[in-house]
Amino acid sequence: MGQRIILWRHGQTDWNLQNRFQGHSDIPLNEEGLAQARRAAPLLRNLQPNRILSSDLTRAVQTAQTLADLIELDISIDSRLRETNGGKWEGRTGAENRESDLHRFVSWLDGDDQPAGEIGERRSEVANRAVEAILDGLDNSIQTLIVVTHGGTDAPISQAVLLQVSGRSRLGLPGLDPRTSGSKSETASSSSTTRRRTRSS
16 A cells, blocks of 8 residues: 655744745744644544654644644654745745845746745755655655645645656655655645654643
């Protein structure tokens, strides 16, 4: 039986509402984001996951915790699943970034593989680190892996898989080929160290 990888984007934060570039900034979920995660967790429980792998940023860990509490699994935390480092764009709204850096910002939004915010990460760099984290989190005992990450990270992961399948990958990701490995990935949305379970208060 093949392995299944589920990409789960964290719930809503106040910066999401303000359309601010979060990047590596450690912004927690707001009340709606927590509610979103709690609504999604029972649906993911039905997929019978064997492991939960999460970005180390608080908003991702809070999202992962809602599922961990339901299925009594620990959360494996990996900083390689973080959001894209947004460089000079972090903490600024989309309107502010368009005003100060229009060409670069719009090109990046259109998918150009340039450093975010001039000094941040390229999409290809995000894909490389995130896919490596996922591959390291898989072993033969895992049937369903839940990966809790970010919108700016799960998109490069998905693109990397599609390019690998089509034979057009330039990311240098040996072993990532669902045609031969039996793995498949899916995405879900609610908007390596091990963390022990903690109950929500």
